[in-house]
Amino acid sequence: MIYATTSLWEHLPSKDQKILTHFGRVCSILVSRILEIELIEEAHERPIKIIKLIEVHYGRVKITPNLHLSLNLCDCSNDFGPLYAFWYFSFERMNEILGLELLEDRPTTGSSISAADQFSSDKLERFWLNVKNIQESTITGCEPFSGEMLKPSSEAIMTESMLELMVAFYNASYIEMYQFRKPADEIIQDSITIRVKINQFGRCRISSEVFGFAISVRHTKSSCVLAKFIISNGEVDSYPGQIQYFFKHTVDLPNGQMEHNLAYIHWYRPASTSES
Incomplete structure (x- = not known):
């Protein structure tokens, strides 16, 4: 999710940058170990935007069954909790059992055990710029602590x-x-x-x-x-x-x-x- 943006951003046209931003955000939400209810709604809306962008720029023929199936991931999370807790392979399912502690109380669904990332397209672009050239970075040595x-x-x-x-x-x-x-x-x-x-x-x-x-x-x-x-x-x-x-x-x-x-x-x- 991080390196794809860093490596590809300058090589993509604006339409594909939008698709990549939506995709990265959806992945970031759905693989989190704490999944807030309002974030599930966002994770459902963004694939719809991805599909519409693909249809507009590349035609309906590029709308694959996997894209359609992705629209059901949020329903699965609502029913069974974060994907982190019920991935198919047994060694992945063990992640839920390894004793990771709750960080704080918040409205969640399922067995939630970590905070969701909050990256928007402008933050992704700023991250890419910071990695690319820190001389032109807006970071000045200190910044508000968000954690x-x-x-x-x-x-x-x-x-x-x-x-x-x-x-x-x-x-x-x-x-x-x-x-x-x-x-x-x-x-x-x-x-x-x-x-x-x-x-x-x-x-x-x-x-x-x-x-x-x-x-x-x-x-x-x-x-x-x-x-x-x-x-x-x-x-x-x-x-x-x-x-x-x-x-x-x-x-x-x-x-x-x-x-x-x-x-x-x-x-x-x-x-x-x-x-x-």
């Missing part, structure tokens, strides 16, 4: 090295706006002293994806990330890393408190190369 931190959680005191990292992070994030310092640093006029306490979390949910941390066997695979950065010479490079933990930290700005949702990541060093 939630998940337990286990605990309160912790930051080490001296962690405090230094946080001061550097805030000074870079609020550049030319505020200046930050550690409690033990020399007092500078109008500087903001950061708090030493953080709230650590073991997991983070963003849309339907749950990301874990390094020391949890269950979530080790979901703790690995690959991030793109613009380096000093203006070029873009990718860095692999592993999430050590998620945490929330609050700073006291002049206009009120600001809570930040962050992740502490161990970045891997580049591998040394040798000539053969």
